[in-house]
Amino acid sequence: MSLLPGMYTIHDTDTGRNLDMDGSPVGRVGTWVQNHTDGQKWYVKGYTRGSEYAIQNVATKQYIPTCMNGFDMPSVDESDAAAFHLECLEHGFEDIYLIKSMRTGFYLCHPNLKLRQNEGYTPVSFTERPTFKGCIWRFERIGDYAGAPLIPKTDQLALAPPILSTNDPSPRSSGRLYPDDAHLYTDMLFNMPRLPFTRDQRIAALDWARKLGATNVPTIESFDECERRLEAALGNN
Structure with a gap:
């Protein structure tokens, strides 16, 4: 089931912490305890073509990028925003998604790392292989407004989700991670x-x-x- 553009809070399903963007000069993306501030609210914005999304922070108006910068994930402006495909796990879990970067094919994850000292902050990162422990995010819709759809950059128009062969013996060949x-x-x-x-x-x-x-x-x-x-x-x- 496709996610409708709008305003959301995005929860780490393992710890219950929220995806957040701090007020530092680089606007680090990570998870913090829930505090109901605009830093923990996100516009999930659609693109004018395809089923990709950009994720913009309500407080800073900055976006989630496609890569890390050392230990941290700094925010970026619209020109460098990642285009994501939101993969719904199964029917019955419509608000639970994997967040996949269309440029790299990597998944946004919340690794079980120690909090940054005296900051209460856990950095998020990307991983090549999605797992149920660390890659599942729950989207809680809190508003309808997300702004105007974004126009894909030229290099994004050529990207498309990989098409799996119909004779692929993998249990994912039908789009499902499990046989039942x-x-x-x-x-x-x-x-x-x-x-x-x-x-x-x-x-x-x-x-x-x-x-x-x-x-x-x-x-x-x-x-x-x-x-x-x-x-x-x-x-x-």
Whole structure:
């Protein structure tokens, strides 16, 4: 499901912290605890062609870039703004997205790094391989205004999302990360918390789900195999 342009707060799903842009001269992009300021509000702006978006901070009017500058991610003006494709995970999770740079193919992530000393700030970065631990963002719509659509730069017009072959054996060939919803929901249960479940905890959770009468509960063996195939598919991308 495509995201409608508008004003959003963007949440790190692992810690509940919010994507923010600070007031420093470079306008660093990172996550902070929720404070309801304009620095944690974002215009998700569409382009006049395609399904790409730019993400602009409400407070600074600066944009998220395509790359890092050392340890930090500095903000940029519109001419250097990244064009992103927002990949919705599955139906039923319409507000949960992966944020993919169309220029580099890398994903915006919130790595589990220590906070910057005395700043309460965790820098965001980009990663080549999306994971459920670190790359999932929740978009909370708080307003309809996002300004006028942006005109793509010349080099962006030539870029397009990669088209996977229909005979690709990867579970992502149909646009889905998992073969069925049962495996998706199980993975979110196991791996979305800050501390992933141990194998014994996973087995206990699956057994308890069956005792409660849940249907289509994966076996631990089938889930292990699903994880192996997913890791192999991501490793080949």
